[in-house]
Amino acid sequence: MDKITILPTRLNGSVVVPPSKSLSHRAIICACLADGESIIDNLILSEDILMTIEAMRQLGANIEIVENDNKTYKVNIKKEKNKVSKAVIDCKESGSTLRFIIPIAMMLSDESTFIGTRRLGERPLDVYYKIFQEQNIEYTTTKGVLPLIVKGKLKAGQYNISGSVSSQFVSGLLFALSLQEEDSIINIVDNTESIGYIDLTIDMMKKYGMKIENEGYKRFIVKGGLKYTPLDYRVESDYSQGAFFLVGKSIGNSIECMGLYENSLQGDKEILSIIERYDSVDKKSKESKEGSLEKEIVIDVSQIPDLVPIMTVLGALKPNVTTKIINGQRLRIKESDRLKAISTEMNKIGATVKELEDGLVIKGKETLKGGAIVSSWNDHRIAMALAIAATKCIYPIELEEYASVKKSYPGFWEDYVKLGGKICGLHMGE
Numbered sequence: 001m002d003k004i005t006i007l008p009t010r011l012n013g014s015v016v017v018p019p020s021k022s023l024s025h026r027a028i029i030c031a032c033l034a035d036g037e038s039i040i041d042n043l044i045l046s047e048d049i050l051m052t053i054e055a056m057r058q059l060g061a062n063i064e065i066v067e068n069d070n071k072t073y074k075v076n077i078k079k080e081k082n083k084v085s086k087a088v089i090d091c092k093e094s095g096s097t098l099r100f101i102i103p104i105a106m107m108l109s110d111e112s113t114f115i116g117t118r119r120l121g122e123r124p125l126d127v128y129y130k131i132f133q134e135q136n137i138e139y140t141t142t143k144g145v146l147p148l149i150v151k152g153k154l155k156a157g158q159y160n161i162s163g164s165v166s167s168q169f170v171s172g173l174l175f176a177l178s179l180q181e182e183d184s185i186i187n188i189v190d191n192t193e194s195i196g197y198i199d200l201t202i203d204m205m206k207k208y209g210m211k212i213e214n215e216g217y218k219r220f221i222v223k224g225g226l227k228y229t230p231l232d233y234r235v236e237s238d239y240s241q242g243a244f245f246l247v248g249k250s251i252g253n254s255i256e257c258m259g260l261y262e263n264s265l266q267g268d269k270e271i272l273s274i275i276e277r278y279d280s281v282d283k284k285s286k287e288s289k290e291g292s293l294e295k296e297i298v299i300d301v302s303q304i305p306d307l308v309p310i311m312t313v314l315g316a317l318k319p320n321v322t323t324k325i326i327n328g329q330r331l332r333i334k335e336s337d338r339l340k341a342i343s344t345e346m347n348k349i350g351a352t353v354k355e356l357e358d359g360l361v362i363k364g365k366e367t368l369k370g371g372a373i374v375s376s377w378n379d380h381r382i383a384m385a386l387a388i389a390a391t392k393c394i395y396p397i398e399l400e401e402y403a404s405v406k407k408s409y410p411g412f413w414e415d416y417v418k419l420g421g422k423i424c425g426l427h428m429g430e
């Protein structure tokens, strides 16, 4: 098993935050659905993005990858076929690729087989299975295991779906139903969670010429009969990744993050306000006579699930503050059970994190002890969160499955070392 030792070191310097994974998936998909040529620039070839590129190739797109000077890539995209008879789509561990491409593939291929690795097969697809059953669409799968084979096309019309499992189903249906001649309607029958990601889908589709009416995130009217139009697009930096360094700074490292757009639509931009909440608690506590009186911060994570691992590190290193993370049940169906993974590993290095059914309670401290073997649970966000926690440990930590960062941020360890981080045993090419 891959393992590194991270020595406690204060990080110092500037980092160019990598391009947004969510925007990259969406831009590639929209460009591949357009008739004509588009260039998507400023991509990194993380495993998830490579899987979306490969999936769209399987569905008839010609995608040429060109390396830029600064270790980013641009892709030249041109649709070559409007339809294929069979596609085999490997999503590896990318939930976005799987859930975005299933309905798209149904519009572009007579038969599609979806495969994946590690935890992907266990992540829910029931929202789609219910639709397949309602529309008599033929599909084969074993619960909790890929492959999934699906034959048949989605019909235009009314869809009543849950919005509380994953917004990725809404995004997938928006992309695909817009390829129909007639309008469709998606009604959300319960709560809509991760709405920031639905905004990203609607906005990207609009850029590529499509039209969605959003009625309060409860009803989406998908205009049919339109055509995706080609567009050159440059991907902005990723707030979900920037969050690791922004939190790193807030807990005492000296890091400058470059490339993040102030006016970004990304929901995880919320990390800026979360950090400000701690700053203002800290300021008030210094001003008040009670000084170090215990304070509480409650954070609802139903719309910002990807921030939870690094928010746990933030809370764990804010002395005299108790952080309550609420409405995070869905964290259990990500690349790992993130509530269990982050609480288990942070407690091993001396944090005080209590796992609840749908959240966490974190008691903040000045430093962590470290001196333990921790695991990323093969989850990129747990690995990166633990690396930031290591900067405030007294003793080194050993991290297992550190290579999991390749899912979204293959250059993470390189950037960490450039900031002065000290790591023994790093072999990213393995």
Ligand SMILES: O=C(O)C1=C[C@@H](OP(=O)(O)O)[C@@H](O)[C@H](O)C1
Pocket (backbone or CB within 6 Å): 021, 022, 023, 096, 165, 166, 167, 168, 171, 193, 194, 197, 198, 305, 306, 330
């Ligand atoms: O649409 C997207 O790009 C994403 C949506 C979110 O998933 P959920 O909608 O399942 O929360 C998020 O966790 C994931 O990393 C990316």
Ligand SMILES: C=C(OP(=O)(O)O)C(=O)O
Pocket (backbone or CB within 6 Å): 048, 093, 094, 095, 096, 097, 306, 334, 335, 381, 408
């Ligand atoms: C959950 C994530 O991604 P996905 O759902 O695309 O696997 C993530 O990047 O944290």
